Amino acid sequence: MEDKVLEQVYQEGLEERLIAYIAESNGITLEKAMSIYYGSKLSTKIHNGNEDIQYLDYKVLADILKETEPELFK
Template sequence: MLSRAQGLELEKAMDIYYNSRLSSLIESGAYGIQYLDFRVLTDELEKELTNLKYK
């Protein structure tokens, strides 16, 4: 989904995801985040990317 939304190659999108804070939260099961819809998770990942660009 990130690949499509951001126009990225799949490998790049996967790299971004697996190195993100969101990935860590999902892996640990924090806040039940792993149960959210993939579209919501993609939205959160895009917000995280936007925040990183401005820091």
């Protein structure tokens, strides 16, 4: 597999785990968690690979999201 394909597969798995964790840890639906994640600045950073943030653990990323963009959880 090409590096780009592997990176895409990794990122998709990361997003799935992150969204599921956001839903579970906040007692919300997957749909709401998806809305929070895809409406966040963090999702753009992960997608663009800014600061290699996409290599952090999904639980750490969920914590970062809640700390930096708490308004999305209201």
